[in-house]
Amino acid sequence: MAKMRAARLYEPGQPFHIDEIERPEPRSGDLLVKVKACGIIPNMNAIVSGKYWHHLPPMPAIIGLDAAGVVVKAPMGRADIGEGDRVYINPFLNCGQCYYCRSGAPTLCADAALRGYFGFTPRGAKLLQDYPYGGLAEYLTAAPSHVVKLPQEVTFEQGARFGYLGTSFAALRRGAAGPGSWIAIHGMTGTLGVGAVLLALGMGVSRILGWGRNREVLARLKTLSPRRVDTLALGDAPLKHWLRERTEGVGVDLLIDCSGRGGPAAPVAEAVDCLKRGGVMVNIGALAEPLALNPTQFMTGALQYRGSNWFTNADAALMADMARVGALDLSHLEPRIYRLEQVNQALADIKQRPGGLLNFIVALDA
Numbered sequence: 001m002a003k004m005r006a007a008r009l010y011e012p013g014q015p016f017h018i019d020e021i022e023r024p025e026p027r028s029g030d031l032l033v034k035v036k037a038c039g040i041i042p043n044m045n046a047i048v049s050g051k052y053w054h055h056l057p058p059m060p061a062i063i064g065l066d067a068a069g070v071v072v073k074a075p076m077g078r079a080d081i082g083e084g085d086r087v088y089i090n091p092f093l094n095c096g097q098c099y100y101c102r103s104g105a106p107t108l109c110a111d112a113a114l115r116g117y118f119g120f121t122p123r124g125a126k127l128l129q130d131y132p133y134g135g136l137a138e139y140l141t142a143a144p145s146h147v148v149k150l151p152q153e154v155t156f157e158q159g160a161r162f163g164y165l166g167t168s169f170a171a172l173r174r175g176a177a178g179p180g181s182w183i184a185i186h187g188m189t190g191t192l193g194v195g196a197v198l199l200a201l202g203m204g205v206s207r208i209l210g211w212g213r214n215r216e217v218l219a220r221l222k223t224l225s226p227r228r229v230d231t232l233a234l235g236d237a238p239l240k241h242w243l244r245e246r247t248e249g250v251g252v253d254l255l256i257d258c259s260g261r262g263g264p265a266a267p268v269a270e271a272v273d274c275l276k277r278g279g280v281m282v283n284i285g286a287l288a289e290p291l292a293l294n295p296t297q298f299m300t301g302a303l304q305y306r307g308s309n310w311f312t313n314a315d316a317a318l319m320a321d322m323a324r325v326g327a328l329d330l331s332h333l334e335p336r337i338y339r340l341e342q343v344n345q346a347l348a349d350i351k352q353r354p355g356g357l358l359n360f361i362v363a364l365d366a
């Protein structure tokens with residue numbers, strides 16, 4: 001039997017083990033992918049701690065949310081995805097059976113899971129038994145419908161960021177961001193926030209106002225487009241005042257909450273007060289405390305508050321195409337590469353919240 005190396009979690013909160021295990025054989029109709037890069041994100045430490053509501057896969061589990069690689073075995077008789085294709089493996093698994101899946105809305109699946117990560121419900125976690133291969137392994141299997149082709153212009157390291165980029169992209173699209181839009185990003189310096197800035201620039205958004213704590217990242221984001229991007233280091237000025245002033249008292253069309261886990265609700269509440277009439281707030285963050293909203297304000301201002309969870313393969317394909325033509329410039333993401341044996345170090349380093357411009361990657365063939 002051919003072997004492969006994989007990082008496995010034996011017990012929540014414990015370091016990963018690097019094991020040599022059997023290389024998977026794809027089920028009929030599935031692909032075998034040689035993984036080149038797997039993204040490491042700040043939330044991964046929280047997920048593998050097992051302390052939150054997420055339902056972890058059976059242990060020992062191959063973890064790894066966002067992987068990119070090369071197809072090395074494809075089902076016979078189909079030309080759409082073939083051997084040698086560079087792909088992003090969308091880890092979102094839907095049950096295919098619930099009301100939402102049957103109604104053609106798989107991202108609303110009641111029992112979904114993110115492979116190599118967690119199930120949203122105990123039943124969702126069962127889906128992880130069909131695809132027990134996370135991205136921190138040299139090979140994984142995937143249904144052709146779960147992969148997105150990557151053009152040559154997107155590196156494997158950039159492809160391994162697609163999960164967080166896609167989450168921000170879906171939020172921007174739900175808020176109808178585009179030319180003429182003025183948007184605000186809470187938590188601009190984190191992984192989701194930086195992705196939202198890069199994508200918003202590519203989508204032609206007119207003004208991008210954001211705030212966070214990492215001054216260095218804020219300064220670098222401003223230089224990407226000084227006339228379109230404006231930033232505030234939290235604490236330097238009262239947020240509501242700053243946002244009102246920057247929008248000439250009118251407010252923003254869209255507010256995206258990219259809160260990190262455990263962040264405070266107060267700045268988000270201040271920003272909600274600066275939504276333009278008819279404006280939308282989209283939550284993709286991990287705000288841990290309740291957010292006080294004023295229903296009358298939402299009625300009279302015709303405001304919307306909505307959540308957004310993950311994204312579709314169509315979203316991922318659009319991002320890949322934006323990157324192919326240069327509208328989405330992913331070269332601003334600085335890869336920080338670790339070998340598989342260094343995965344625990346990568347998780348320790350990302351705990352220091354280094355900011356979303358760094359792209360933490362485990363390179364499987366390094």
Ligand SMILES: [Zn+2]
Pocket residue numbers: 094095096097098099100101102108109110111112
């Ligand atoms: Zn479903």
